[in-house]
Amino acid sequence: xxxxxxxxxxxxxxxxxxxxxxxxxxxxxxxxxxxxxxxxxxxxxxxxxxxxxxxxxxxxxxxxxxxxxxxxxxxxxxxxxxxxxxxxxxxxxxxxxxxxxxxxxxxxxxxxxxxxxxxxxxxxxxxxxxxxxxxxxxxxxxxxxxxxxxxxxxxxxxxxxxxxxxxxxxxxxxxxxxxxxxxxx
Numbered sequence: 089x090x091x092x093x094x095x096x097x098x099x100x101x102x103x104x105x106x107x108x109x110x111x112x113x114x115x116x117x118x119x120x121x122x123x124x125x126x127x128x129x130x131x132x133x134x135x136x137x138x139x140x141x142x143x144x145x146x147x148x149x150x151x152x153x154x155x156x157x158x159x160x161x162x163x164x165x166x167x168x169x170x171x172x173x174x175x176x177x178x179x180x181x182x183x184x185x186x187x188x189x190x191x192x193x194x195x196x197x198x199x200x201x202x203x204x205x206x207x208x209x210x211x212x213x214x215x216x217x218x219x220x221x222x223x224x225x226x227x228x229x230x231x232x233x234x235x236x237x238x239x240x241x242x243x244x245x246x247x248x249x250x251x252x253x254x255x256x257x258x259x260x261x262x263x264x265x266x267x268x269x270x271x272x273x
Contacts, residue, residue: 089256090255090256092127092254092255092256092257093124093127094120094124094257094258095123095124095126095127096108096118096123097109097112097118100126100129101126101127101129102129103130103133104126104129104132107129107132107133108123108132110136111136119260119262120167120257120260121135121167121168121171121248121252122135124251124252124257125247131251135244135247135248138240138243138244138247141240141244142244145234145237145241146237147234147241149181150179150181150185151200151203152241153172153175153176153181153186154185154200154203154204154207155203155207155238155241155242155245156168156172157169157172157176157186157190158207158208159211159241159245159246159249160245160249161189161190161192161270162208162211162212163211163245163246163253164270165252166252166259166267166268166269167248167252167259168245168248168252169268170259170263170264170267170268171260171263171266173186173263173266174262174265174266177266184196185197185200190268192270192271198228199228199229199230202224202228203230205221205224205225206222206224206225206230206235206238207238207241209221210239210242211242215239217235222235
């Protein structure tokens with residue numbers, strides 16, 4: 089049982105009410121993650137700002153999901169893997185890409201696998217990606233700007249993954265069909 093409240097627009101602290109109302113308009117419901125984040129309006133605002141900025145990174149929707157899901161997997165975020173699986177389904181991310189990301193298996197597409205590998209190293213090594221690993225990323229066709237875009241997207245996932253860890257955010261009904269547990273190593 090979590091010590092955190094999943095706020096609604098009615099119960100949220102001042103500074104988060106409008107944001108939760110906007111979530112409901114945009115998504116059709118207030119995701120539990122947003123409800124938990126509302127306890128600290130600055131966190132909810134930062135997360136939503138990062139969400140908006142993700143589209144400006146130059147990475148495609150599929151590439152963004154590769155970064156998000158690799159981060160979610162490495163951080164063991166059950167809520168975010170489920171949510172991004174549903175989001176990926178809606179964005180027409182190929183099912184084999186989503187399933188590989190959910191299971192931690194290599195991606196068949198070499199370029200996307202290079203992105204997943206680079207992201208994994210960014211997360212696991214806390215940003216200390218070696219020159220060799222950066223070069224492998226560039227050799228796959230990615231740029232220095234893309235390397236920095238990964239940091240933007242991983243930063244967004246830190247906000248959500250860590251919030252879900254400490255708040256034990258309950259999975260929304262909309263995401264339950266894609267419920268996830270990290271596979272045993």
